[in-house]
Amino acid sequence: MMQLPEPEGNRSGWPWSRVSDGPQRNSESRVWPRITVVTPSFNQGEFLEETIRSVLLQDYPNLQYIVVDGGSTDRSGEVLDRYAHCITHVIREPDNGQSDAICKGLDRATGVLFNWINSDDRLAPGTLWELASQFDAKHDLYAFRVAVEDANGRTPSNTDSLMVNRNLSAMAMLRCDRYSFSQPGLWFRMDALWDCGGIDRTLNYGFDWDLIVRYLSEHPRVQYSDSIGAMFRLHEQSKTMVETSKADAAENRFQQENDRIREKLEGSLAPRLAAASRLGRRRGPWNDHLIDVLDDLDCSPLAAACGILSETAKEPRTRASARTFGSVARLLSRYVRRMPRRTP
Incomplete structure (x- = not known):
């Protein structure tokens, strides 16, 4: 068992002290x-x-x-x-x-x-x-x-x-x-x-x-x-x-590099994966929109869900996805929870 230097200060717990040996550690012959x-x-x-x-x-x-x-x-x-x-x-x-x-x-x-x-x-x-x-x-x-x-x-x-x-x-x-x-x-x-x-x-x-x-x-x-x-x-x-706090949405360095990565991949991957990447490029802004809708707690959940479905119908190839319908389901669930309960 390796002898490490003692940690500075009065520290305990992982990883300042060892945990108990598990059974797999006793399999020395393996x-x-x-x-x-x-x-x-x-x-x-x-x-x-x-x-x-x-x-x-x-x-x-x-x-x-x-x-x-x-x-x-x-x-x-x-x-x-x-x-x-x-x-x-x-x-x-x-x-x-x-x-x-x-x-x-x-x-x-x-x-x-x-x-x-x-x-x-x-x-x-x-x-x-x-x-x-x-x-x-x-x-x-x-x-x-x-x-x-x-x-x-x-x-x-x-x-x-x-x-x-x-x-x-x-x-x-x-x-x-x-x-x-x-x-x-x-x-x-x-x-x-x-x-x-x-x-x-x-x-x-x-x-x-x-x-x-x-x-x-x-x-x-x-x-x-x-x-x-x-x-x-x-x-x-x-x-x-650090980078998220420094960059505006239009100049986000992560997004800029992501575009560069996709260009590279679309030129080297199999055709079906290159096509998937091109779809992903179009779908990315839509997914960001879904996040914004879900984060807007002041908007009517029912109206937001209907809005998503209406926008999806305009461009189903890009917008009809598990993420989209999952977002709709979350909004409808939120709507149901907000409904007043009937008293007998």
């Missing part, structure tokens, strides 16, 4: 598959130690852990100095962003299973043991659930506490059908990842979506787990929050 975890890091010293400990305290016997720091100027260097002897590779040099840092780790990867865990997120206890023992040869991607936390490890207000990977397929993602994905919960087969072209290091915001679409277009079999495999931290300095 040859466990090599798992590579990469952590891209830049000026997240407030959270980096927690991330590192959540990986190392898995106590997984065949782990390759690579941390790639792009030249942090905060306390990240101190954290890496303390834990460097426990980490397989520590790379400290300037990079061109998150995707470039992950690719630097991939260049040294020797595992058969792979994922990256950002330096402000963390693995849940037992994740690697479940992955190694449950991921079967009939599947290509292993999908955990992901918990959402704020900077203090609590569930943020007005935010779902759980991100569930569901309905993952290249077709659903390209068509903007009802799917959801959370990257920290997704584990890839390394050979399949390289087979689909790996991570596009020229992308900054949507490289995970791009990878998963390409991966699933060739390796579509997903194995879903009901377990929580990671904790995603949503805080003021996270990239999602």
